[in-house]
Structure formats: C-alpha cells, structure tokens
Amino acid sequence: MRASTALGSAPRIFSSTTTIVYLVFFVVLLLSTVIAASAGRSFFTQGNISVLLTSTTVLGFVSIGQTLVILVGSLDLSVPFLVSIASVLSAGVMAGQSANMASGIATALITTTLIGLVNGLLVGFVKINGFIATLSVGLIVSGYLFSNYRGSTGKAAPALASLGEASIGFVPVMTIIMFLCLVATVALLAKTRVGLHIYAVGGDPAVARMSGIHNAVPIIVTHSLSGLFAGIAGLVIVARLGVGSPGVGEQGGYDLLSIAAVVLGGAVLAGGRGSLWGSLGGILIFATLDSVMGIMQLNPYLKDVVRGLIIIMAVAVYARSSIPRTTFRFPVASEGRRASVSTARGEL
Numbered sequence: 001m002r003a004s005t006a007l008g009s010a011p012r013i014f015s016s017t018t019t020i021v022y023l024v025f026f027v028v029l030l031l032s033t034v035i036a037a038s039a040g041r042s043f044f045t046q047g048n049i050s051v052l053l054t055s056t057t058v059l060g061f062v063s064i065g066q067t068l069v070i071l072v073g074s075l076d077l078s079v080p081f082l083v084s085i086a087s088v089l090s091a092g093v094m095a096g097q098s099a100n101m102a103s104g105i106a107t108a109l110i111t112t113t114l115i116g117l118v119n120g121l122l123v124g125f126v127k128i129n130g131f132i133a134t135l136s137v138g139l140i141v142s143g144y145l146f147s148n149y150r151g152s153t154g155k156a157a158p159a160l161a162s163l164g165e166a167s168i169g170f171v172p173v174m175t176i177i178m179f180l181c182l183v184a185t186v187a188l189l190a191k192t193r194v195g196l197h198i199y200a201v202g203g204d205p206a207v208a209r210m211s212g213i214h215n216a217v218p219i220i221v222t223h224s225l226s227g228l229f230a231g232i233a234g235l236v237i238v239a240r241l242g243v244g245s246p247g248v249g250e251q252g253g254y255d256l257l258s259i260a261a262v263v264l265g266g267a268v269l270a271g272g273r274g275s276l277w278g279s280l281g282g283i284l285i286f287a288t289l290d291s292v293m294g295i296m297q298l299n300p301y302l303k304d305v306v307r308g309l310i311i312i313m314a315v316a317v318y319a320r321s322s323i324p325r326t327t328f329r330f331p332v333a334s335e336g337r338r339a340s341v342s343t344a345r346g347e348l
Contacts, residue, residue: 017266017273020317021281024310028285032292041295046170048291053175054240056287058083059257060178060280061233064185065116065226066258067279071189072222073202073271074123074130078138079230079258082112083249084145086234091154091244101157109231115141116227123223124216134223138255145246152243164239174236181229186276194221202271230254260307261286264314285310 036043062079069076086108093104115137122133156164166173189195198218200208205215230249237248259269264282267274289306 018275018278018281021265021278021285021314024314025281025285025288028288028310032288035292036295039296043292043295048295050167050170050172051294052287052291053170054172055290056283057172057174057178058233058236058252059254059261059283059286060175061181061229061236062254063258063261063279063283064178064182064276065222065229067262067265067267067274067276068185068189068198068222069130069226070259070262070267070269071202071271071274072198072218073205074134074219074223075259075269076116076119076134076223076226076230077131077255078115078119078134078141079226079233080249080252080254081138081141081145082115082227082230083234083237083252083254084244084246085115085141086112086231087238087248088145088149088153088244088246090235091156091238094154094157094160094238096155096157098157098159101159104157105160105235108235109228112227112231112234113224114227116224116230117220119227120216120220120223124219142250149244149246152245154238154244156238156242160235160239161242164236174239178236181232182276182280185225189276194218198222199272202273204272257286260311264311 033043042048062083066076066079089111090104090108093107094100119130119134119137122128122137123130126133163173168176189198194217197208197213198221200211200213201215201218209215233254234244234249238244241248261282262274262279263269264285265274265278265280267278286307289310290303293300293303293306
C-alpha cells in the first residue's frame with residue numbers, strides 16, 4: 001500500500017519540480033540574452049545555438065544513465081572512465097576504416113555495458129555502497145587506461161566522423177539521437193514494470209522488498225544502462241574529435257557534472273524522486289551558462305562558482321516547495337487533541 005501510494009503521487013511531485021527547473025532555465029536564458037546584448041553581441045546566432053546543443057549532447061547521454069542510477073538510490077562515479085574507455089576502444093578498433101565502424105561501436109558499447117553490469121552486481125548483490133563500488137571500478141578502469149594508452153589513439157571511421165558533424169538545420173544529429181534516447185528512457189520509466197520498480201526501490205527498499213520486488217534487479221538494470229549511455233557518450237566524443245583519448249572523460253568531469261545536472265533537475269540523491277525531463281532542464285541551464293560565459297570571454301573557472309550557486313539556490317527552492325503545509329480542518333477538535341496530548345505528557 002505504501003509503495004503504491006508513493007508511486008501514485010510521483011507524477012504530481014515531478015511535474016512541480018520540473019516546472020521550477022524550466023522556469024529557472026528561461027530566466028537564465030533571458031539574462032544571458034540581455035548580458036550578450038549589453039556587450040553588443042547576439043546570443044541567438046545559429047553558430048552559438050549549434051554549439052550550445054552540441055555541448056548538451058555528451059553530458060545529456062551521461063545524465064540519462066546517472067538519472068536512472070540516482071532514482072534507484074545509487075550513484076555512478078565510474079562514468080568518466082567509461083566514456084574514456086569507449087573512446088579509445090572504438091577509435092582503436094575502427095582505425096580510420098569505415099568497414100570497422102560496426103565492430104568498433106559494438107566493442108565499446110558491450111565493454112561499457114558489462115562494466116556497468118559489474119557495478120550493478122556489486123551494489124545490488126554484494127551490497128557495497130554505490131559511491132564506493134563505482135569509484136573503485138572507475139579507478140580500476142582508469143589504471144588500465146593510463147597503463148596501456150599514451151595520449152590520443154586510433155581514428156574514427158569516416159562515416160562516424162561525418163555523423164558527428166551532420167546537422168538538420170542548426171540542430172546536430174547527435175543531439176537529436178540523444179533526445180530520442182531520452183524519450184525512450186522516459187517511456188521505460190513510465191510504461192514498464194522495471195520503471196515502476198526503479199522508483200519503488202529508490203523510494204523505500206524495505207517496502208519494495210515486502211511488496212515482492214527483487215531489489216537487486218532494478219539496481220543492476222540501471223547501472224548497466226548507465227554504462228551503456230556512458231559508452232554512447234564516448235562514441236559521440238570520438239565522432240567529434242576523430243580520435244580516442246584515455247583522459248577525455250575525466251577532463252570533462254562528467255561524473256560530478258551529471259550528478260549536478262540531475263540534482264538541479266529536481267532529483268533526490270536518496271532515490272525515488274526525479275525525472276529525465278528535469279535532468280534535461282538542468283543540462284540546458286549549465287549549457288546556457290557555459291555559452292554566455294564563452295561569449296563574454298570570462299574566466300572559465302567562474303563556471304564552477306556559478307554552477308555551485310545555482311545548485312544551492314535550486315535545491316533550497318525545492319526543499320521549501322516540498323515542505324508539507326497541513327492545516328487543521330476541525331479547529332475545536334484539534335485544540336481538544338492538543339490539550340489531551342499535553343495532559344498525557346504531564347501525567348508521564
């Protein structure tokens with residue numbers, strides 16, 4: 001009963017926080033436009049919008065997986081290393097040959113999905129804390145990368161490189177693919193039993209277990225999908241750069257950035273609350289801030305300061321909006337109840 005009640009109230013909570021996220025995004029977008037105009041520059045140029053959308057793509061793929069993991073009550077700190085290993089494996093197998101494109105993509109995605117599966121098994125079956133398990137696996141992958149690769153490696157297949165540069169109007173094709181993946185994952189959460197189990201386990205593992213849910217299954221599924229999406233993000237980087245790099249994921253800071261985007265999107269790190277649409281809003285806010293700071297040629301280190309301030313303000317607003325406001329419908333009865341409670345306490 002308790003699990004079903006929580007699931008039943010989820011859409012209302014999600015819609016309210018997601019609305020706040022997009023209100024913040026439009027405010028940030030408006031301020032960015034004004035700031036750019038005050039410097040005699042235009043924010044809404046085709047080139048700038050294309051760059052903004054491109055910057056959302058890699059973080060978008062990683063954040064889809066991170067959202068799923070956070071919804072189930074875990075974390076994935078291995079994602080930057082999975083992005084890196086996907087880039088070096090795919091570029092290394094392709095070696096600039098279109099005939100090797102399919103095998104390069106398959107090698108990268110199978111590897112990152114299997115590493116995600118290992119994360120899920122450690123968290124779901126061995127019961128290791130998600131923070132510790134994924135950090136440890138990430139360090140193992142990092143050690144392998146820097147022990148076997150030096151600098152840029154391999155070369156993207158021409159077809160993949162062309163896909164990375166392709167666009168429909170001013171919208172990059174990779175961004176469209178990311179959006180379609182997000183929509184498919186939203187459907188997974190809303191329309192399938194696995195999706196409902198993810199929310200249930202994240203909301204209250206004990207109640208989910210008593211309801212007959214095998215808690216390990218949603219945890220394994222979410223971590224495996226997180227590995228898959230991190231692998232796709234690595235392929236996007238290879239398509240854009242043309243080569244693989246063992247440190248590209250860590251340099252991008254995709255672990256902390258994805259967590260920040262998900263939290264900014266209204267998710268709760270304890271699990272059970274959050275939405276992919278909210279995470280997308282968080283990504284757009286970060287991309288807009290990065291874009292306007294690039295236009296103004298400000299100190300790049302200020303990005304982290306602004307990101308931190310926005311996350312603090314957003315979480316504070318969510319906390320205030322989620323405080324239950326209860327009123328007594330029957331004042332006389334409530335006064336009598338208070339009096340009886342006070343009397344009982346006095347007797348004790």
